[in-house]
Amino acid sequence: MSKNKEILEEEKNHLANATRVKYFDIVIDHGKGAIITDADGREYIDLLASASATNTGHSHPKVVDAITSQAQKLIQYTPAYFANTVTAKLADRLVDIAPGNFQKQVAFGNSGSDANDAIIKFARGYTGRQYVVSFTGAYHGSTYGSLSISGVSLNMTRKIGPLLPNTVKVPFPDQTQRIAGESDDDFSERLFKQFKLPFETYLPADEVALVIIEPIQGDGGIIKAPQRYVELVYEFTREHGIVFAVDEVNQGLGRTGKMWSIDHFGIVPDLMSVGKSIASGLPLSAVIGRKEIMDSLQAPANVYTTAGNPVTAAAALATLDVIEEENLVARSRQLGELAKAFFESAAKRYAFIGDVRLYGLNGGIDIINDHGEPDNEATNKLIYRIFELGAIMISLRGNTLRFQPPLVIQEEELQRAFEILEKAFSDLASGKIALPKTDNHIGW
Template sequence: MGKNEQLLHDEAPAFSSASRVKYYNIVIESGKGAIVTDADGNDYIDLLASASATNTGHAHPHVVKAIQDQAAKLIQYTPAYFANATAAKLAPRLAALAPISGPVALSWGNSGSDANDAIIKFARAYTGRQYIVSFTGAYHGSTYGSISASAVSLNMRRKIGPMLPGMVKVPFPDPWKRLPNESEDDFVDRMFAAFKLPFETYVPAEEVAAVLIEPIQGDGGIVKTPTKYMQKVYDYAHEHGMLFAVDEVNQGLGRTGKWWSIEHFGLEPDLMSVGKSIASGLPLSAVIGRQDILNSLGSPANVFTTAGNPVTTAAAMATLDVIEDEHLVERSAKLGERAKAFFEAEKQKYPFIGDVRMYGLNGGINIVDPETGADDVDATTKLIYRVFELGALIISLRGNVLRFQPPLVITDEQLDKAFEILDQAFSDFAAGKLSLPDNADEMGW
């Protein structure tokens, strides 16, 4: 029995089935840059970046040193009662990076989930209204507020209701909802009419506190909101006194070729949630927004014992250094163009590759049945498992979408090798050489 197998065997009786989306039977033991190593010593090119939580790669020397230096001085003293030096320096630096005009403030959290909870809190407090509008396909987190705003998996609802009251879902304008021969403008008009329907029938617009949206959905399939649709939602929200809030947890910090995904639209949010890569994967998040909104609550309405602690904020300071000094936002845009060209070329070779969506080094690639164009979950599972066998880590979303999100520090050579692996997997599938892994029924969302 190898170390991977032994560790998983020992963990199994003590670990909840609710706490991991299963893919491959490995245990990650170490990582460097865009390479991770399992407990048996196997190396993999990481095409997932820990769910876009390690944009700066694994064990970046500057981030590691910041963590080590801070841990040697002070690991924790609750920011709930006293400031610490690293958090005090990080707050204005991060606030200045937010795509929001005027005075900006923030409040710390431990994960993207509680940052989205905080959006709900502050929006309700500031407006005095109860309803929060979110979208189908959204993943905002797993705390009760964020999971109530999410709509990407039935297992985020089964057996745990009732959910947070006052949450309203509207359909996200997925490209696969576009009708045959429907123009972009007609599609946007139809989806916007569906957005307005609740406010015309059962949800008074004057009682809605905020609209919460991922400008580019992450776990919903890596798909960008149509620009004209986003503008209509933005205008409608502000016309009716609703705050416009964006979730940047998955798609922020350079992932899309810009600092924030909302910058692709030229719009300023009132509130935004940040997490995952802000501290290179350490547990830190923030809700950031207009200062008057962030001061609409008094403590301890959004206080956590460890949120904004010295070590995580030191890691975040170093993370921002790396993104700026190594020009990772620009690198994401540049490498994203290479990745888009690769997948578009593969699409011409292999009819089972459907829609290719790439925004920075950040993509969703649909795998379909060439005969019908329908989603092909089995084919996708065969492909990701073959990629794994060939030495790279990639997973599926929505059953048939390849999730392509390498660390932004991936080298040109590593990216070329990843393309070779993907092409080999596609070729093997086209030749009928692939079969489903034994645990296929357990794999994926």
């Protein structure tokens, strides 16, 4: 028995099913840059970047050095009661790089989930209102507040209600749902009417605290909202005194070819959540927002023992250095153009490739059947074949390939990944791929 299978057989006796979305029988042992190695010593090109949590790649030397150095000085003393030098420096740094020419403050957490919980808290505290509006297809996290405003999987609500009250979901402007010949502006106007419908029928705007959106949805399929739509929603929040917040946990820190996904729209949010890659995958998150909003609550309304831990803060400072020094935002944009050209070319040659969406090194590629409908089985066959050939890619929404390699991936590694993808596409077209017998289903 391989080491992978041996470890998995032992683990499944103890690991709760609710804690992992299962894909392949692999146990990751170590990684470097854009390459990961499993317990059997086999290498893979990482096209997932730990769910966009390792934008700077695996075990970046500068991040490793920062973690090691800080651990030798101070691993933990809770920032809930006392400041420490490194976390104080990080707060200043985050305020500087967040959008907006106004006074801002930071609240630290441990994950994107609690950062989005905090956004709900601060918005309600500032406005004195209760209602929260989010979007279908959103993934904001798994704590009760963030889960309540998510809308990407029924298993996030099944059997665990009641959820947070006074949350309302409106349709996300998924551009793959446009009517034939419909312009972006016409589509935006049509979806904005759907956005306004609750406000016109049962939801008083003057009782709404928050509208929160992923400008480019991550787990919803890597889908960018139209410019005009985001402008209309933003203007609506300005008119009605509603806090406008963006979730940058998945799509921030250079992932989309800009530092923040909201930068594509020229709009400045009131609050912003950051997580995942902020500390190169260590447990750290932050809410960054207008000082007057952040001032609306007093401790211990958003206090966590380990939030802003010195080691994670040191990793975050090093991560931000790497993003700046290695020009990873521009690199994401440039290599993203190569990826876009590859996938668009493949779409012309393979009828099962539907919509192709690339924003930096960040893509959603829909797999469809002969009738243009989502083809989950074909998607599973593709990602499994890609795994067999030596790369890691997973799916979203059942039929969307998720393309999110580390931003440090070398061009030669990216070209090898394209060769693997091309081979998998060819094998699917030839009917050569069969799914393995496994006790694990594949995907969400």
